Amino acid sequence: MKPTVGRIVHYQSYGTPGGEYLPEPRAAIITQVCTVDRAQTSDEEPRIEYAVGLCVLNPTGQFFNTSVPYAEEPTPGHWNWPPTAGVESVIAPRDCSRCDGCGQVANTDDAEPWTYWAALPAGMDLAVQAGLVRPVTCLDCNGAGQATS
Numbered sequence: 001m002k003p004t005v006g007r008i009v010h011y012q013s014y015g016t017p018g019g020e021y022l023p024e025p026r027a028a029i030i031t032q033v034c035t036v037d038r039a040q041t042s043d044e045e046p047r048i049e050y051a052v053g054l055c056v057l058n059p060t061g062q063f064f065n066t067s068v069p070y071a072e073e074p075t076p077g078h079w080n081w082p083p084t085a086g087v088e089s090v091i092a093p094r095d096c097s098r099c100d101g102c103g104q105v106a107n108t109d110d111a112e113p114w115t116y117w118a119a120l121p122a123g124m125d126l127a128v129q130a131g132l133v134r135p136v137t138c139l140d141c142n143g144a145g146q147a148t149s
Contacts, residue, residue, distance in 0.1 A: 001081065003033050003052050003070075010082050011056045011065070012074040023076045028054040034067065052079060096141035103145040104135040111138075 011028040032053030071078035095101030104114035114135040127133040137143040
């Protein structure tokens with residue numbers, strides 16, 4: 001994936017030489033993207049295509065770093081893409097407010113939820129029996145019965 005300005009990545013801190021603080025991933029925002037000339041790299045490791053400028057966010061402040069190389073795995077002094085987390089949504093879908101979650105509304109000017117018309121007792125539903133009022137797909141939820149926003 002190509003890094004772009006504004007993306008959030010991880011920067012791996014160095015920690016302290018005495019080991020009081022270990023290297024830790026820190027959130028960072030890409031502020032600059034530079035292409036590294038492959039012919040000028042001299043290490044035996046896989047060649048880096050991009051180095052980035054970062055605004056690294058620490059709990060006690062922020063610092064800026066330029067020409068930060070990429071590493072596939074967290075490596076002190078390098079940036080990497082954050083791991084993906086398989087997070088399930090904790091927000092339960094809401095019923096559509098137009099159709100009350102049934103996906104259908106009446107073909108009337110008010111477009112009441114079809115559940116209102118379907119619950120009418122026999123004899124009170126003459127407009128339904130005559131076909132004057134019938135269910136149509138709710139346009140707010142496209143018939144799904146769940147709110148789209």
